[in-house]
Amino acid sequence: MKPKSSFTISYKPKQLENLLLVEELNYYAVMSSADIAVKIYRKLHPLDISLLRAIELLMAKHEYVPEVLIAKKAKLSLEEAQHRLQHLSKNRLIRKWRGPYVGYVLNMAGYDVLAINAFVKANVLEAFGKPLGIGKEADVYDALTPNNRRVAVKFHRLGRTSFRQTRRKRDYVAERYHISWLYQSRLAAKKEFQALKLLYPAGVAVPEPIKHNRHxxxxxxxxxxxxxxYKEIPEPKQVFTEILKNVRKAYLEAGVIHADLSEYNVILQPDMHVLIIDWPQYVTKDHPNANELLGRDLKNILKFFRKRRLLNASFSEVFEYVVGRRSSVKVTEV
Structure with missing residues (x-):
C-alpha cells in the first residue's frame, strides 16, 4: 500500500519554473525561507547579493552588524546601502535591530539566497521546483540542472531544534558555546556532504553528492x-536485508556509521530498493562510541520491523554481520 505522502512529486520536469521566472509558491499558508528566497532571488540586484555577503562575513564579529560597516564592506555609500538594506529587510532576507546603532543580521531566507546564488553561478542549478520534504532539521526541494537532470536540494535548518539539544546530540558543535544557527546548519551540511562523498563511491545506497555551499x-x-x-511493506525480508547490506557496506568499505538511523531516514523507492538519507551525524568506525552508535542504529531498525510484526532477527547476529564477523543473518518472518 502506498504511503499517504512521500518525496515523489506529481509533475513533470519540464513543468519546473526557471529560477529567474519562478512564480509565487502558494501551497503553504506560511512560506518557508526557501520559498521566500526563490521568490525574491530573481528580483535582486548584484549589489543586494554583495550586502548579504557583507552581513554574512561581519556576523562572525557582531551580534548585529552595524549598517555603517555593512556599507563599507560592500563598498557602497551609506545612503545607497541603507536603501537596499531596507528593501532586503522588507523581503525578510535580513532582520533589522535598533539599539545604540542600527544593525542587521541574516535571516535563514537570506542565507538560502546566498547558497542558491552560489549554485546558479557555479552552473549547478537552472530551475527550482516544489518541496519534496519539510522536516524539523532540513527542507528538501526538487530542482533541475542546466543539463535538465532532476536533483534534490537540501537546506539544513538546525535552528528548528533547541540549541542545548543540538549541542548534546551533535559532537561537531559540542565545544562551540557561541555558535549561531546559521553556522550550525553550515557545519551539518558540510559534514553530511563529507559522508556522502565517502559512501557513494563505495556503492552504498545514498544520494549522489553533487555540490555543497554553506548550509x-x-x-x-x-x-x-x-x-x-508505509502501512504495508512489500517483501519486508528483502527490504530489511538490503538495509543491513548497506549499513554493512558503509561500515566495512567506507568506515562510516550513520549514528541516527531509523525508519525515518530510510527511503523505500518506487522500485522497492532502499535509499539511506540524513547523514550529518555520521561517525567513523574508529570513533570512541562507534559500537554503541552502530548498535543503536541496528536496534532502531530491528525495533521497527518487530513492532510491525514483519520479521525478527537476533541483534547479536545482526551486529556481527554488519561488522564483518558473520557472512549472513537468520531472519524469521512473523
Missing part, C-alpha cells in the same frame, strides 16, 4: 517515501 547540498534525486509512512 545547502545539491544531491541526486530522492524519490519514494520514508519507511515509517
Amino acid at each position: 545547502a547540498i545539491v544531491m541526486g534525486m530522492i524519490e519514494g517515501a520514508e519507511l515509517y509512512r
Whole structure:
C-alpha cells in the first residue's frame, strides 16, 4: 500500500519554473525561507547579493552588524546601502535591530539566497521546483540542472531544534558555546556532504553528492517515501536485508556509521530498493562510541520491523554481520 505522502512529486520536469521566472509558491499558508528566497532571488540586484555577503562575513564579529560597516564592506555609500538594506529587510532576507546603532543580521531566507546564488553561478542549478520534504532539521526541494537532470536540494535548518539539544546530540558543535544557527546548519551540511562523498563511491545506497555551499547540498534525486509512512511493506525480508547490506557496506568499505538511523531516514523507492538519507551525524568506525552508535542504529531498525510484526532477527547476529564477523543473518518472518 502506498504511503499517504512521500518525496515523489506529481509533475513533470519540464513543468519546473526557471529560477529567474519562478512564480509565487502558494501551497503553504506560511512560506518557508526557501520559498521566500526563490521568490525574491530573481528580483535582486548584484549589489543586494554583495550586502548579504557583507552581513554574512561581519556576523562572525557582531551580534548585529552595524549598517555603517555593512556599507563599507560592500563598498557602497551609506545612503545607497541603507536603501537596499531596507528593501532586503522588507523581503525578510535580513532582520533589522535598533539599539545604540542600527544593525542587521541574516535571516535563514537570506542565507538560502546566498547558497542558491552560489549554485546558479557555479552552473549547478537552472530551475527550482516544489518541496519534496519539510522536516524539523532540513527542507528538501526538487530542482533541475542546466543539463535538465532532476536533483534534490537540501537546506539544513538546525535552528528548528533547541540549541542545548543540538549541542548534546551533535559532537561537531559540542565545544562551540557561541555558535549561531546559521553556522550550525553550515557545519551539518558540510559534514553530511563529507559522508556522502565517502559512501557513494563505495556503492552504498545514498544520494549522489553533487555540490555543497554553506548550509545547502545539491544531491541526486530522492524519490519514494520514508519507511515509517508505509502501512504495508512489500517483501519486508528483502527490504530489511538490503538495509543491513548497506549499513554493512558503509561500515566495512567506507568506515562510516550513520549514528541516527531509523525508519525515518530510510527511503523505500518506487522500485522497492532502499535509499539511506540524513547523514550529518555520521561517525567513523574508529570513533570512541562507534559500537554503541552502530548498535543503536541496528536496534532502531530491528525495533521497527518487530513492532510491525514483519520479521525478527537476533541483534547479536545482526551486529556481527554488519561488522564483518558473520557472512549472513537468520531472519524469521512473523
